Amino acid sequence: MNILLVDDDVNVLESLQFGVAYSSLGIEKIYGAENAADAKKILKNVPIHIMVTDIEMPNESGIELLKWTKTQNLDVVTIFCTCYADFNYAKKAVELQCFDYYLKPISFDDFEKIISRAVEKVRQESRKKTYYQYGVYWLDDVKNRKAHFWEHIMFPLAIPDEELLNALIEDNRLEYDTEQLFDVFLLHTYEEEERFQNLTSTMSEFIIKNVVTEIFSDMCNMETIVKYGEDTYVIVTRNLKENAEMVLKKLIMQCDIHLNCRMRVFYDLECPLPAVKECFERLIHIWNENISNDVQIFWARTYQREENTYSFGAIGEWEIYLNTGAVNKILDEIDHYFSEKKRHHGLTAYELKAMQVNLIQMVNTVLMKNNIEAHELFVNTEYETYRKMSLKSYDNYMEFCKYLLQKAYSYIDYVRENTSIVEVVKKYIEEHYNEEISRNELAGIVYLNADYLARLFKKEEGISITDYVIRMRLKKASELLQYSEISINEIAMKVGYDNFSYFSRLCKKMLGCSPKDYRKKAKEKLNE
Helix, strand or coil, X not given: CEEEEECCCXXXXXXXXXXCCHXXXXXXXXXXXXXXXHHHHHHHHCCCCEEEEECCCCCCCHHHHHHHHHHCCCCCEEEEEECCCCHHHHHHHHHCCCCEEEECCCCHHHHHHHHHHHHHHHHHHHHHHHHHXXXXXXXXXXXXXXXXXXXXHHCCCCCCCHHHHHHHHHHCCCCCCCCCEEEEEEEEEECCCCCCCCCCHHHHHHHHHHHHHHHHHCCCEEEEEEECCCCEXXXXXXXXXHHHHHHHHHHHHHHHXXXXXXXEEEEEEEEEHHHHHHHHHXXXXXXXXXCCCCCCEEECCCCCCCCCCCCCCCHHHHHHHHHHCCHHXXXXXXXXXXXXXXXXXXXXXXXXXXXXXXXXXXXXXXXXXXXXXXXXXXXXXXXXXXXXXXXXXHHHHHHHHHHHHHHHHHHHHHXXXXXXXXXXXXXHHHHXXXXXXXXXXXXXXXXXXXXXXXXXXXXXXCCXXXXXXXXXXXXXXXXXXXXXXXXXXXXXXXXXXXXXXXXXXXXXXXXXXXXXXXXXXHHHHHHC
């Protein structure tokens, strides 16, 4: 524990420093300052627990010094020591929560008692902080144990039996029993491109969880909220009952207004603990079936599944549209078809999935007819992200359709510019001539059928891909033979040949002589 003594009278300051046996009171270091400015420097750099200060000092008074410690959030037990029994001073000292107010001249016996009580005050405050922190840890631990418990209940594949439930309750030290009833909610947020534009996923998760906790905790026992996949959360409560619809409407409204985030909620009420896993799986099933953004709240008890009536016959015409670049016409027809579906009976994931399969097959067929390998063109993270999210909502589905069709036609149009394809392949060969290069590898780079690429390349360049690679390698080898001093073996390795005899035969065939003779002739020519 450290003490700071502040007084503009040097004699008083020395008396205070040496007139009390501070170490016997538990005070380790004594600091002194003759004015408020020096005191502030010490307070900024040293942990001070007790401050004894004069009130009347030049420039800044002791009261102004105490005010400053409050603005700096410094936790200091302050004692005023003054010559004047001024009521206004005493009143201000009380307002600023001064620990004690002592009138000079100093009686060291009395002063030591005041310091002793100040030391005890510091110790009490320290214990309070410790207990408070223990309380925070305990509450956090309860929250974590509940989250751990519910994750073990809902996320495993198997439904837990009563014995396992009781074991989990005991392991997590929770006051649950298998007769209790719980409310289960599945929250799915969407329109991600518009919300939390400047926030990380961790920050947006933090905000969502806090908003949910604040709204639910006012109306019921909030047990837990855990993240389930991307932009989806599971909430467990108790005793919400008839307030569920009101709370959910408030939650959706708050998320829309303040977070620019839309939300769909699937829920069931008063599920017995052994049935919570089953209730949760039913909510997942309802979520997967319903992708319409028009309905935002689904109660499992009143949910009725709509009949799947997918039937669409215009796929054949779409091949023509895609080949001619009429992508928007396809998108308009898809939108019109599903708008009618939504108007009559709502929209299910089954119907979107059926259309998705047909659309992908149509695109693959058109690409194949244009000698483009669809499985190469669409093997990327971007495609997988669009495809994965497409069945979550109708808006996501239309984004996937737009991405798929535009990328397909863009590449069809690109392939029709034969020269540009060949240039891409030639550039790749030039950059990788010293590596093993297969025809299939080159075809994969430009997403084409390997045989088609070989025909296209020979048509444009007049030689096969294999001969072009050989010519490129020998061109680089001839440059090294002329202008470098490295060995011929090293040159063979540098241009992609680890078999020297084969390299030598190629040189004789393509350059008209052995590598050694070619180098000799080149040097002689340079010296002429």
